[in-house]
Amino acid sequence: MPRFTLTGSHTSLSLDLFADLHKVKALLASAEPVSGAVLQALEDGLKKAGADSSVKAVMICGENGKFSAGADIRGFSAPKKRGGALGPIVSLIESSEKPVVAAIEGVALGGGLEVALGCHYRIAHAKARMGLPEVTLGLLPGAEGTQRLPRLIGVPAALDMITTGKHIPATEALKLGLVDEIVEENTIEAAIRLANKVIGQPLGPRRLSLKPVPKLPNMEAFLRDAAVRVKRQARGCLAPELCFQAVRAATELPFAEGLRRERELFQVLLSSGQARALQYAFFAERAVHRWATPTGASWSSAAPQPVRRAAVIGLGTMGRGIVTSLVKANIPVVALEQDLEYLNKGRKAVMLLLEREAMKMEGGAQTLDFHNPARLQFTVDFDLLRDVDLVIEAVFENMALKKEIFHKLSKICKPGALLCTNTSALNIDEIASATSRPQQVIGTHFFSPAHVMRLLEIIYGRHTSPSAIATAMQLAKTLKKVGVVVGNCFGFVGNRMMFPYVEQAVFLLEEGSRPEAVDQALEDFGFKIGPFRMSDLAGLDVGWRSRQGQGLTGPSLPAGTPARQRHGQRYSPLPDLLCEHGRFGQKNAKGWYQYEKAGGRTATPDPWLHNFLSQYRDTHGIKTRFIDQEEILERCLFSLINEGFAVLAEGIASGPEHLDVIYVNGYGWPKHTGGPMFYASTVGLPRVLAKLQKYSEAHPDVPRLRPNAFLKKLVAVGNPPIKEWMSYLSQQSAKL
Numbered sequence: 001m002p003r004f005t006l007t008g009s010h011t012s013l014s015l016d017l018f019a020d021l022h023k024v025k026a027l028l029a030s031a032e033p034v035s036g037a038v039l040q041a042l043e044d045g046l047k048k049a050g051a052d053s054s055v056k057a058v059m060i061c062g063e064n065g066k067f068s069a070g071a072d073i074r075g076f077s078a079p080k081k082r083g084g085a086l087g088p089i090v091s092l093i094e095s096s097e098k099p100v101v102a103a104i105e106g107v108a109l110g111g112g113l114e115v116a117l118g119c120h121y122r123i124a125h126a127k128a129r130m131g132l133p134e135v136t137l138g139l140l141p142g143a144e145g146t147q148r149l150p151r152l153i154g155v156p157a158a159l160d161m162i163t164t165g166k167h168i169p170a171t172e173a174l175k176l177g178l179v180d181e182i183v184e185e186n187t188i189e190a191a192i193r194l195a196n197k198v199i200g201q202p203l204g205p206r207r208l209s210l211k212p213v214p215k216l217p218n219m220e221a222f223l224r225d226a227a228v229r230v231k232r233q234a235r236g237c238l239a240p241e242l243c244f245q246a247v248r249a250a251t252e253l254p255f256a257e258g259l260r261r262e263r264e265l266f267q268v269l270l271s272s273g274q275a276r277a278l279q280y281a282f283f284a285e286r287a288v289h290r291w292a293t294p295t296g297a298s299w300s301s302a303a304p305q306p307v308r309r310a311a312v313i314g315l316g317t318m319g320r321g322i323v324t325s326l327v328k329a330n331i332p333v334v335a336l337e338q339d340l341e342y343l344n345k346g347r348k349a350v351m352l353l354l355e356r357e358a359m360k361m362e363g364g365a366q367t368l369d370f371h372n373p374a375r376l377q378f379t380v381d382f383d384l385l386r387d388v389d390l391v392i393e394a395v396f397e398n399m400a401l402k403k404e405i406f407h408k409l410s411k412i413c414k415p416g417a418l419l420c421t422n423t424s425a426l427n428i429d430e431i432a433s434a435t436s437r438p439q440q441v442i443g444t445h446f447f448s449p450a451h452v453m454r455l456l457e458i459i460y461g462r463h464t465s466p467s468a469i470a471t472a473m474q475l476a477k478t479l480k481k482v483g484v485v486v487g488n489c490f491g492f493v494g495n496r497m498m499f500p501y502v503e504q505a506v507f508l509l510e511e512g513s514r515p516e517a518v519d520q521a522l523e524d525f526g527f528k529i530g531p532f533r534m535s536d537l538a539g540l541d542v543g544w545r546s547r548q549g550q551g552l553t554g555p556s557l558p559a560g561t562p563a564r565q566r567h568g569q570r571y572s573p574l575p576d577l578l579c580e581h582g583r584f585g586q587k588n589a590k591g592w593y594q595y596e597k598a599g600g601r602t603a604t605p606d607p608w609l610h611n612f613l614s615q616y617r618d619t620h621g622i623k624t625r626f627i628d629q630e631e632i633l634e635r636c637l638f639s640l641i642n643e644g645f646a647v648l649a650e651g652i653a654s655g656p657e658h659l660d661v662i663y664v665n666g667y668g669w670p671k672h673t674g675g676p677m678f679y680a681s682t683v684g685l686p687r688v689l690a691k692l693q694k695y696s697e698a699h700p701d702v703p704r705l706r707p708n709a710f711l712k713k714l715v716a717v718g719n720p721p722i723k724e725w726m727s728y729l730s731q732q733s734a735k736l
């Protein structure tokens, strides 16, 4: 059988849409409008195969063990490039009079999977992954995928894949009927065998466009529930809802009309700002992986050390999540606590988390081996840390305690061991000063719950070695997290930018707003959870202890300090007062809201709090005023963004995408806006500046509302695109 592949000897066919990753990257470097050429080559190839009577079947495969990662994402924002041209090619494949078999190895994603859906048969390697991730890029599968997939695997499974964009393993694809066969050995040979077998068999039943969408006994009810679910999960993101509409069209319209609807919806998404933001977020995540420090260290100059065994100190909320994360990544762990009581409590909690994770993984290829002491050992004996490659300290935020632990580690651990501190704000250099090896001390700031949240903020100190940074970045990858390398300052990047945001939220309460109004505005903007609900969840006492430590409240506050001022700046004692009234948040059923019980999750507005706020305003002579949603958003978001410019100007992060990746992955910032700095670029820096100026004039005692000099400079030079921002930072003003 003559063989026609998309790749191999027809190398030109493997370009762009059908490229393996290596090729996609190569393409990006070239200015050639290759996509059209590839589509043309495909069309020509198919026509040639159709016209050649010696060709009995066609096999489509990828190159270098990968079927296709889909369209070149950068192409969506390129001028004149419009998606959709692939659809007719997929139709052409399907209408072939000779059987076409897709041989799927590696990945078949997006347009790649849509090509496979046009084929009459699909065969996949057992390790292959498939998906329609367009929704994660703010799009929908616009090459007829929303109409073919439901016909093949049914509406519930298709809707799930298309609205979440998840990649599924070949084993699951086989169960769903997405592929006809999976093989452990050579996929291409197996595909050729299959093609030979099906020559001469009728193709009609294999053409998905001719199949009806499988009926459900309760399709209407199913779609109604699904619509509500998708909308709730989308939280303001357009793509999942439009993906849903396209799939619903498949259930209501004939194939050709469904395609028209798919194209219309695709165009709406393509021209939306959200698609641009989500595509920016895709590349931002990859950009932060290419870390560099002011001294020029990077992957190319620093090799990560292997982490064969790790230790975690402290089994509180963070430590438990970190242990779970390490076990899930198959790294043997020693978990250490200060005494047996804490150890037993921690062990129980870790085991519970791991049981739950094991249940989630049931039926999958991987299993969790955590009952074996060689994989997970609980101890109170520091000596067991002698031969670990890496230690993560996760005790509570107390500098003296952390220094004591690091001093001990420096004496006990083997010379090459990496010493990590899971602090959310404390000075890495000061912690490192307690050791004899500051080059091996690094901050690894996990986010709660640590086995779930994707972000790992990696903080280098003055003496941290490049290899320590590379090891921490490699660890992030092993833990399936996104590591972001940042410099050392109070709160690092994430929390430092969060301070002004929370500060504004509380000031808004002083001036007349309510927690539920502020939370609602920010949740409508797309945050997973507003600042007051978040603070109740985290526990109000955490911040209270920290402020006491900083001398901002509590017994060490000098007598006569004005209630609403610290160091000459505006300060709100509201959060302190709530704690003094014994309101610590969810843990004791009252905080900014009231809850059904201690540990309850349902926040209800609390008349006590409303009354307390009006008394507070009376006491301090504050005239209550109505604060609209616009002011809430502008003050909270723009003050956070303003701090972001300060972070960039000080060289704490090497680019705005670092800040965006941190916020999207660690702070619930809505990804479809790209992150705070990308959002600022879409709002327009002149507008951000003007608003900050306005609010700063109204609140001269709030320094964090004063527009940062870097922001002013960017406006002065004409509001350049985000990718050019860093070039306007003078060498002198940046540490980088």
Ligand SMILES: CC/C=C/CC(=O)SCCNC(=O)CCNC(=O)[C@H](O)C(C)(C)COP(=O)(O)OP(=O)(O)OC[C@H]1O[C@@H](n2cnc3c(N)ncnc32)[C@H](O)[C@@H]1OP(=O)(O)O
Pocket (backbone or CB within 6 Å): 021, 024, 025, 069, 070, 071, 072, 073, 074, 083, 084, 085, 086, 087, 107, 109, 110, 111, 112, 133, 134, 137, 141, 142, 143, 283, 286, 287
């Ligand atoms: C009408 C026609 C419409 C078609 C719709 C589409 O096809 S939209 C595109 C759908 N495809 C995707 O969303 C896949 C995106 N890629 C990935 O999920 C992952 O890259 C991967 C394929 C699973 C591989 O992951 P891995 O961790 O191994 O590598 P990286 O993610 O680091 O990627 C390596 C480099 O390749 C670049 N890249 C990958 N896919 C694309 C792509 N589709 N377009 C452009 N570039 C892509 C990626 O950016 C990395 O390069 P860097 O230089 O490091 O940025």
